[in-house]
Amino acid sequence: MSVIAIRPATPADVGTILQFIRDLAEYEKSPNSVVATEANVHDAMFGERPVIESVIAEQDGKPVGFALFFHNYSTWTGWRGIYLEDLYVAPEARGSGTGKALLSHVAKLAIERGCARFEWAVLDWNEPAIGFYKKLGAKPMDEWTVMRLTGDALAKVAAG
Amino acid sequence: MSVIAIRPATPADVGTILQFIRDLAEYEKSPNSVVATEANVHDAMFGERPVIESVIAEQDGKPVGFALFFHNYSTWTGWRGIYLEDLYVAPEARGSGTGKALLSHVAKLAIERGCARFEWAVLDWNEPAIGFYKKLGAKPMDEWTVMRLTGDALAKVAAG
DSSP states (O other): OOEEEEEOOOOHHHHHHHHHHHHHHHHTTTTTTTOHHHHHHHOOOOOSSOEEEEEEEOOOOEEEEEEEEEEEEETTTTEEEEEEEEEOOOOOGGGHHHHHHHHHHHHHHHHHOOOOOEEEEEEEEOOHHEEEEEEEEOEOOOTEEEEEEEEEHHHHHOOO | OEEEEEOOOOOGGGGHHHHHHHHHHHHTTOTOOOOOOHHHHHHHHHSSOOOOOEEEEEEEEEEEEEEEEEEETTTTEEEEEEEEEEEEEEEEGGTTHHHHHHHHHHHHHHHHHTTTTTEEETTTOOOHHHHHHHTTTTTETTTTEEEEEEEEHHHHHHHH
């Protein structure tokens, strides 16, 4: 049995993280959606105004997964929460508890920082993930739908 | 016809904003969900590490609505987006273009800051809002569901 270790990402991990982001997009059936560069990720994580944080899961010293998150905010609680943007475990490490170890690590950070909520989004067809999350006690926010404005539509709304 | 003006919130608006937050929660059929205090909102907006921003809509100098938002992040785009946590227009000002003016103001900020995405969540039963958002060109992220971990379940996951 391999030992899973979770540690904060360092600038040296940016290439690995971008590869995980691409692997996750492929798993999510959107292999061409990733336009982010190493410079983007480095800047967002280690630049002057960091907006995201990441932790790496290692087995025997080899990165096998990651979690990437940022703070959101709830006007109901009046406090920050943690929003998990990405959670990924490489195929060879699945079923080893790595995903749960990553979630547990970020949940611990949420509690240390006084956050009442830890949230993330899941694709509706990803039943193994949904089952796993529900077993952990996460509740689906079924009654809400996220709306997204991009490109020409965004420009048109901005123009008033 | 009243003139609608949109301006950034100031510390003097915190009481009005918290009242709007409560009014919105009541509209959303969760009148008892708001535990946030004026101190929470002030700190999140004007404290040492601001995490949220707000703009106020005024008609004839009277606040009639607000938008409250923060930055999120997309690993696909490699860039920040804007997430609109709350949008509210008081009953007496509805149908006057105030909601659209607020959205347009925040969309303009999104473009000025290089954000590729402007997002928010809507309740599935709120058909007038959904119709309004779709007419503006916003796309429902139907295939995603947000999962939320709170309270004892969060503590249990954190405990590993």
